[in-house]
Amino acid sequence: METHSHSRSSVTGVAAELQRRNRLLCTVALLNAVLALAFTILMQLDGRMLLGRNVWTKPWKFAVSISIFAATMAWLLPSLSLGKRLQRRVSTIIGAAMLIEITLISIQAARGVRSHFNTSTVLDGTVAAVMGITISVNTVVVGYVLWRTLRDPPSLAPAYRWGIWLGLSLFLLASLEGALMVVYGSHSVGVAPDSAGLPLLNWHYEGGDLRIAHFIGLHGLQILPLAGYLGARRTDRTRRALTIVGVVALLYGGLTAVTFVRAMLGLPFLAPVPTAPALGGLVAAVLLPCCGLVAVKR
Template identity: 45%
Template sequence: MNSESAAVATRGRTTLRAIARTMATSIGELRRRDPVLSAVAAINAVLFGVFAVGIVLDPTVVNGEPAWLKPTKFAGSIALACATLGWLGVHLPVDPDVRRRVSRIVGVGLLLEIALIGGQAARGVGSHFNRATVLDAAIGGVMGVTIVVVTVAIAALAVRARGNAFDVHPAFAAGILLGIGWFVVGAFEGAAMIAIQSRVVETTEPTVPVVGWQLVGDLRLAHFVGLHALQLLPLTGYLAAAGHRRGLVDHPRRTVFLVATGYGAVLLGTAALGVAPALV
């Protein structure tokens, strides 16, 4: 190995070590901020890997797709949502005891949710929109009630925080609240799908690349858009606040509201497309 190659290898190892240290520090900080949600996020991150292996090893197919695909997607989504809520929750100006109670409700509820989804996959049956037996219908009902309770708890936490003074830049605070707001809307769209026992109206409309969801007649797209407001809008607020401190953004809070308005238009537009065939 020549000196140039050795230098490249050294820089690569240094970069990997720096990334590992940053990840370890971030995980430790998340655990400090919210032990409950950090634990639930970690459990679901592990389950994500386990379920992904199940996709490869288990040939069982449910509703035209690998049985373990849905648990894998849900485990990843729950891990991301819990990590985000755990990281942001400390900035909400509410009583710490209230925040801890909400974390327990959310954590227990989402653990129950992934356990039921994984359990149905292990049985080789669908977890959603499945009323084939009394047991399947009961599991679907429990999942529906659970997600409503979790969503209401998160919404209540944001409402409590809304009128109080945040300890972060106003733009970041606005991003957090608006992100939770659109997240709640997206979560209730998921509850609506359970209530009507359907996620899609079969049409010949084009599909969304990668995920394969229908552009029209499919509520999953709006559900996805709403849930990920929890990451996008707080990040927008954080970046707007950082830009303001550096003199790059003159009206950071207004910027956040503009992005949130545009995001809301996309969310409501996708929701309208999702229900359009049912209204015709």
């Protein structure tokens, strides 16, 4: 009973602190958590399918992800020495972008059509375009936050500060991978978008799936700052704390890179490791156009 009571009071304390730090983004996080619960219920009541999955699966995934992202930014922003006015502007843009995103995804789910990679009608194309613009604006704002904190480092423990920097950087790289999916026109490589996959996450059992690296990279925004914070708390030696966050960042970033390369090779996440020639082919496919561009510029 005492453990239950202590856990409940801890959760309440974190929620209260989150609201105190950033009321707007805390509200966005709470709203999306409620929406995730609503979508869970709708998945049981509405049996319509889209690409082999319940139509409400995608809104559920995005509501959970947006809730985590908004809560994370609500917690981090007050610690970054941005100033109250800038923090308020950043919070407003991020909050508005996330609300637009989940609204459009939910509307498309209610209509029983795809929200991403869908230009079959003028309406669907407009929705996809607005979503693309919204996420681009959100990415630019997060990039601006990173730039400001690099230019004017916040007064935090070095390991925690580096964890935030690395987490924001990996988040931005994963966002760029999202742009790659838009250019490619699909998250699937060498397999149909409606092929079988993991429950809820829907990561393909066969063929490459760019969503995996995208997912892992985006949530570096939670993992790496947490690693830096815990490293700073666990030891009073700055070098040791920095080593902890550096190792975690290297391993986590490596996992993101490996899942991305495997997806580009058309390999499912549970497939054997690709051969050296296959990896060499992918590296050549990426580097040769870059070398050609450099040669042309010269």
